[in-house]
Amino acid sequence: MLDEILRKELDYDDLIQVSMDEVTKEDLKIKKVLNPITDPINKEQLRVMKEMANSIFELRLSKVLEGKPPTGFDKGIMEAVMRMKRFYVSFLSSELVIKNGKVLCTVKNELIFKGKKLSEGDIVLLDFTDAVLFYITNYITPCSLFKSDNDEGSKEP
Numbered sequence: 001m002l003d004e005i006l007r008k009e010l011d012y013d014d015l016i017q018v019s020m021d022e023v024t025k026e027d028l029k030i031k032k033v034l035n036p037i038t039d040p041i042n043k044e045q046l047r048v049m050k051e052m053a054n055s056i057f058e059l060r061l062s063k064v065l066e067g068k069p070p071t072g073f074d075k076g077i078m079e080a081v082m083r084m085k086r087f088y089v090s091f092l093s094s095e096l097v098i099k100n101g102k103v104l105c106t107v108k109n110e111l112i113f114k115g116k117k118l119s120e121g122d123i124v125l126l127d128f129t130d131a132v133l134f135y136i137t138n139y140i141t142p143c144s145l146f147k148s149d150n151d152e153g154s155k156e157p
Helices: 002-011 020-024 027-033 038-064 075-092 129-135
Strands: 102-107 111-113 116-118 123-126 140-142
Touching: 002 038, 038 075, 075 129, 075 140, 111 129, 116 129, 116 140, 123 129
Parallel strands: none
Antiparallel strands: 102 123, 102 140, 111 116
């Protein structure tokens, strides 16, 4: 099953549509076959499956990073990676407001962080990693020094 997905993904420039059902339909069968995992043959089969899964991830990710729209069961993951990329580019291009190594951000959705309630509209300074994680999950928007209509980092980091 993974080999079919990998083969199809290699054949097309765009991301192929892979549903959650396709990914999980063989799950129970595979788990029965790989039991017990201590069997050397099963260990090797699991290693090969992980290798194929890794190749599928890297191939699909490379297509998304090249600008292909994410689709399929992993759409949310690929969209999160794209948001991470936008943040990263904005940070390195000095677009974001930074003070003492922290990123100035506006809270979009209420959250509790380090025991403090942050409400929509609050302004906070966050460590780089915290800012990235909250940006990916749509809790904050990093404050930008520039206003732009393009999506090359300035629209919303």
